[in-house]
Amino acid sequence: MTTAGPPVKGRATRQRAAVAAALDEVEEFRSAQELHDMLKHKGNSVGLTTVYRTLQNLADAGEVDVLRTSEGESVYRRCSTGEHHHHLVCRVCGKAVEVEGPAVEKWAEGIAAEHGYVNVAHTVEIFGTCAECSECSAG
Numbered sequence: 500m501t502t503a504g505p506p507v508k509g510r511a512t513r514q515r516a517a518v519a520a521a522l523d524e525v526e527e528f529r530s531a532q533e534l535h536d537m538l539k540h541k542g543n544s545v546g547l548t549t550v551y552r553t554l555q556n557l558a559d560a561g562e563v564d565v566l567r568t569s570e571g572e573s574v575y576r577r578c579s580t581g582e583h584h585h586h587l588v589c590r591v592c593g594k595a596v597e598v599e600g601p602a603v604e605k606w607a608e609g610i611a612a613e614h615g616y617v618n619v620a621h622t623v624e625i626f627g628t629c630a631e632c633s634e635c636s637a638g
Contacts, residue, residue: 522576
C-alpha cells in the first residue's frame with residue numbers, strides 16, 4: 500500500500516484527503532470523473548471541481564502521474580517513484596508500467612541544445628496492448 504505524500508497545496512480538507520486516499524486505492528490511471536464516482540459510491544460528498552483541483556495540485560507537487568489518453572482525457576495515478584520516468588500503457592485495460600528512457604533523455608537534451616533551449620521538460624507515453632489483454636483477444 501502506498502502512503503500519502505506531503506500535503507496538497509492549499510487548505511487541507513476532508514475532501515482533499517478523500518481524493519488522495521482514493522488514489523492510494525487504485526493502481527491504474529483513473530480520470531477525475533472516475534475518481535469522483537468512486538468517492539460518491541463510498542458516501543464521500545466531494546464535488547467534481549474539488550477532485551479536479553486536488554488532482555492538479557497533486558500533479559504540480561509531483562505526487563501523481565498525469566497522462567492524456569488517445570481521446571484527449573487526462574488520467575491520474577499516484578507516482579510509484581519520485582524519479583523522472585515514462586509510461587508504457589495498455590490501450591485495453593489501462594495497466595501502466597513506469598519505464599526509464601535514457602535514449603529519450605539523451606535525444607531530448609540534444610534537440611534542446613541544438614536549438615538553444617534550456618530548462619526543458621518532456622513527457623513520453625507509449626501505448627500498446629499488454630500481454631494479458633493480447634492473450635484474451637487471441638483466445
